[in-house]
Amino acid sequence: MLYSEKVMDHFKNPRNVGEIKDADGIGEVGNAKCGDIMRMYIKVKNGIITDVKFMTFGCGSAIATSSMATELIKGKPIEQALEITNQAVVEALDGLPAYKLHCSVLAEEAIKAAIKDYYEKHHIPFDEKKYCAGDCACLHEHEAAHKPAKAKAEAKPAKAKAEAKSTKAKTKTATKTTTSSKKSTTNKNSKKSAKK
Amino acid sequence: MIYLDNAGTTRMDDSVLKAMLPYLGEQYGNASSLYTFGQKAREVVEEARKTVAKCLNAQEGEIIFTSGGSESDNQAIMSAARYGTLKGKKHIISSAFEHHAVLHTLKKLEKDGFEVTYLPVYENGIVRVEDLKKAIKKDTCLVTIMFANNEIGTIQPVAEIGKICREKGVIFHTDAVQAVGHVQIDVEKMHIDMLSLSAHKFHGPKGVGALYYRRGVPVYPLIEGGAQERNRRAGTENVAGIVGLATALELAIKEMPEANKRMTKLRDKLISELSKIPHSALNGDRKNRLANNFSMCFEGIEGESLLLSLDEHGICASSGSACTSGSLDPSHVLLAIGRPHEVAHGSLRLTLSKFNTEKEVDEVIKVVPKIVEYYRKMSPVWDELEKGERKHVI
Structure with a gap:
């Protein structure tokens, strides 16, 4: 079987599909060129994510990881949501084929992008280093072009949704802004998950 | 099946x-x-x-x-x-x-x-x-x-x-x-x-x-x-x-004339009916193509999810999306004919044989538009296309 039962369940019956018109934060990550884009909407009250919805352009893994990611953060405090790793998403889905792991990375980044957008909209200070620019490129661009020094210089807190408008320009920026500290985490996580 | x-x-x-x-x-x-x-x-x-x-x-x-x-x-x-x-x-x-x-x-x-x-x-x-x-x-x-x-x-x-x-x-x-x-x-x-x-x-x-x-x-x-x-x-x-x-x-070789005649009819039905889906485009020359080949791109959706849904309906098909090729680029064929990446990801290939029937083709014609619509509803790319934030290519 290509996918586990849990993955197929989340693919066939995705949870929390849709949009939130008056969302408190919207995060969009990925790249249509790569074939994977995730957009996550969150509603936050008293530091708790009260509602979350997603829209995804992507394969079975992309849809399943988006769905699972929304389940993992719904009803949780923001700090807890920030701790969700791609590995947690993969484990919750009983594993993904090795070449699909990048979808789970996108899910983790979508959560962070939505929360970052929430912080920006509500003028809440946050540590920029912990967040990508909100338009993370797909994994092969991550690995190819990413440099931390450039990330600091070029990362501009822009609304994730607005970034999606000119994907081409953003792709170039994104490859430079995504932090390589994430790279080691990603590789670690992929290695761990690949063992499955 | x-x-x-x-x-x-x-x-x-x-x-x-x-x-x-x-x-x-x-x-x-x-x-x-x-x-x-x-x-x-x-x-x-x-x-x-x-x-x-x-x-x-x-x-x-x-x-x-x-x-x-x-x-x-x-x-x-x-x-x-x-x-x-x-x-x-x-x-x-x-x-x-x-x-x-x-x-x-x-x-x-x-x-x-x-x-x-x-x-x-x-x-x-x-x-x-x-x-x-x-x-x-x-x-x-x-x-x-x-x-x-x-x-x-x-x-x-x-x-x-x-x-x-x-x-x-x-x-x-x-x-x-x-x-x-x-x-x-x-x-x-x-x-x-x-x-x-x-x-x-x-x-x-x-x-x-x-x-x-x-x-x-x-x-x-x-x-x-x-x-x-x-x-x-x-x-x-x-x-x-x-x-x-x-x-x-x-x-x-013996059955070729008859088989091709039948398959051409079925292929043409697939092409004419599925072309009715908005923002879809046939890949490759309409005339100089094999009698059994249907290949189309649907803007705003991704091929693997389309195939998995078709599989749920017992329909076996193929796609040129990156996810189905196991690489990060979609089919080099679709790129070679000028399809942009995001459009190439949303491709569907249906290839007939002498064993296929009109009833089967009718079932596919019924199912594919619904599946395309379902994935478009949840696609941020389609959302942007419809809102005019991204330009339609096909």
Whole structure:
């Protein structure tokens, strides 16, 4: 079987599909060129994510990881949501084929992008280093072009949704802004998950 | 199950299986053995060779049996390249959308100092002979251009290409894996010097194919060892497979006019009905395409999810999206005809066979629009397209 039962369940019956018109934060990550884009909407009250919805352009893994990611953060405090790793998403889905792991990375980044957008909209200070620019490129661009020094210089807190408008320009920026500290985490996580 | 991935592989015809069985059972002789029991196997292999030759208008001595299309492609190209090296000619011409068995072999040769020109295939998915004429040089040792493309089914101007190559004295090989058994092929008339074919694309067994090479064209063995296939391809003959191949080919040629007529009607119905889905586009020339091939892009959605949903409905299909290819780029064929990445990801390929019915096609026509709509509803790309934040391409 290509996918586990849990993955197929989340693919066939995705949870929390849709949009939130008056969302408190919207995060969009990925790249249509790569074939994977995730957009996550969150509603936050008293530091708790009260509602979350997603829209995804992507394969079975992309849809399943988006769905699972929304389940993992719904009803949780923001700090807890920030701790969700791609590995947690993969484990919750009983594993993904090795070449699909990048979808789970996108899910983790979508959560962070939505929360970052929430912080920006509500003028809440946050540590920029912990967040990508909100338009993370797909994994092969991550690995190819990413440099931390450039990330600091070029990362501009822009609304994730607005970034999606000119994907081409953003792709170039994104490859430079995504932090390589994430790279080691990603590789670690992929290695761990690949063992499955 | 509604099986619509016949470009991927086909169901064996019952008569083919029947013809093979004795050679998987009681008639297990080695065709190279001296004793009568072995000679029986030799007879059927040679009978099969005669049949295949006849089907292509070639001579018996011009056919060797291989393990399939990939092996035949490799052997043809490497042979021509080796001969080219001996003659000091290291330029090869091919097309931008060949099968990977050809492309990867060419990439290997490029590392060994060969220069390869990849002819463009334009939006209609057909190479232009003017481009070929311009590309041929004094040191061109091989032109290798596929007969019909596997992804989009477009048929190349093979006879014209053959004529030009013959005039210029350049070896012409064609990967005809998708064309054999589906279109009429005459290697003499079309001036084809080498041709690859594979049984499992025309209701024969998997794991067996053939390489046709004109008398006089040098063919070096890829696999060294025994003297089988006139010292050109070592290895004990796959007697059952070879019998299956010949049986399937003969049957396919016989049934071709009727089968193509039926499939064309079904294919055209799929094209006209599914074109009604907004922002969809047929891939490749509408006219010069195989009777069995439907290939379309749907903007705003991704192919693997489309296929998984079709699978839920018992429909087997294929796509050119990156996710289905296991790489991060979508089908090089769709990129070669000018589809942008995001559009190429949303492709669907349906390939018919003589076994498909109109009822099956009607079911697909019913189901596909609903699935496309479902994924568009959850697609942020479609959302942007509809809101005008991203421009529609198709």
